[in-house]
Amino acid sequence: MNKLETAGVAASICLLVAVSAQASDKAAMMGWEHPAVATEKPAPKPAPAHKVMAPEHHAVVPVPQPHSAAAAPKATMKAHHAMMPKNKAHTITGHHSIHWSYRGIGAPQYWGDLKEEYRLCKEGQSQSPIDISAATVTSLPGIQVAYQETALDILNNGHAIQINYAPGSSITVAGKSYALLQFHFHSPSEHTVGGKAHDMVAHLVHKAADGQLAVIGILIDGGAAADNPVISKLWQSFPVNAGDRRQPVGVTVNVADLLPADLNYFNYSGSLTTPPCSEGVNWFLLSAPVQISNAQLEQFRASIFNDARPVQAVNGRTVRLGN
Numbered sequence: 001m002n003k004l005e006t007a008g009v010a011a012s013i014c015l016l017v018a019v020s021a022q023a024s025d026k027a028a029m030m031g032w033e034h035p036a037v038a039t040e041k042p043a044p045k046p047a048p049a050h051k052v053m054a055p056e057h058h059a060v061v062p063v064p065q066p067h068s069a070a071a072a073p074k075a076t077m078k079a080h081h082a083m084m085p086k087n088k089a090h091t092i093t094g095h096h097s098i099h100w101s102y103r104g105i106g107a108p109q110y111w112g113d114l115k116e117e118y119r120l121c122k123e124g125q126s127q128s129p130i131d132i133s134a135a136t137v138t139s140l141p142g143i144q145v146a147y148q149e150t151a152l153d154i155l156n157n158g159h160a161i162q163i164n165y166a167p168g169s170s171i172t173v174a175g176k177s178y179a180l181l182q183f184h185f186h187s188p189s190e191h192t193v194g195g196k197a198h199d200m201v202a203h204l205v206h207k208a209a210d211g212q213l214a215v216i217g218i219l220i221d222g223g224a225a226a227d228n229p230v231i232s233k234l235w236q237s238f239p240v241n242a243g244d245r246r247q248p249v250g251v252t253v254n255v256a257d258l259l260p261a262d263l264n265y266f267n268y269s270g271s272l273t274t275p276p277c278s279e280g281v282n283w284f285l286l287s288a289p290v291q292i293s294n295a296q297l298e299q300f301r302a303s304i305f306n307d308a309r310p311v312q313a314v315n316g317r318t319v320r321l322g323n
């Protein structure tokens, strides 16, 4: 099993747990890794998304590795068990691991303790997101975009709304090509600029032949008078619940239509913003935000509220901005 396949399986496990949590109410769904949720009985039926997940697209990202009780430091496990109703977590997951999330005992400040594979989340020195408060203005190579239309494949992975992309779309920067794998949304924007968060962000996740990841960040704000047409198309198939996946027949989307006209960007070396927080990610945060309507923003937030990792230490890294 190669690395991608392994990650894909992990993602599937992740989804299975998430879907089980759907059996409880909506508030519980948002915090399904919480002990209070763990007391619910598991959903009897298997998760449909578990069967149809495409590992090669889902894998790239910020998906956790397969659960392993042995991976977590003993002290951490003990602490977690002390907070957890006896054996109840096993009802759903069948193992000891705490699932990462954005609140409660799986919240970002604990990610680095949840598993050995996540240690970079607390020990890494080149983590993302960051606050971009100063940038070196310089001449940077343009991003050459070659995105194609793709059949819409949208899912709620329990952490974000993600759109898988068929092979054949890519960017080229300074002669290096990165294939587009998927894009997904966070709210608020994770990266901040001058201390200010934007309402949302789209992360377009790419991978080069040598394995390096490159992420284009599109900052998004509400307040537009009209609906954004790309977001409209996506939200018409909005996967409301964790584990939902929609592939409406005949609907295609091109993420190029979501890009701002100005592709000037902030560039620095960072990490995935979700476990395992792997470093060496080439970040291209576009400096020009795009706008969507408040109704579109609210539709997202009604389902996915606050799936943003807090900003991390810059640790002397240089952020460059094209002139």
Ligand SMILES: [Zn+2]
Pocket: 184, 186, 203, 273
């Ligand atoms: Zn992201």
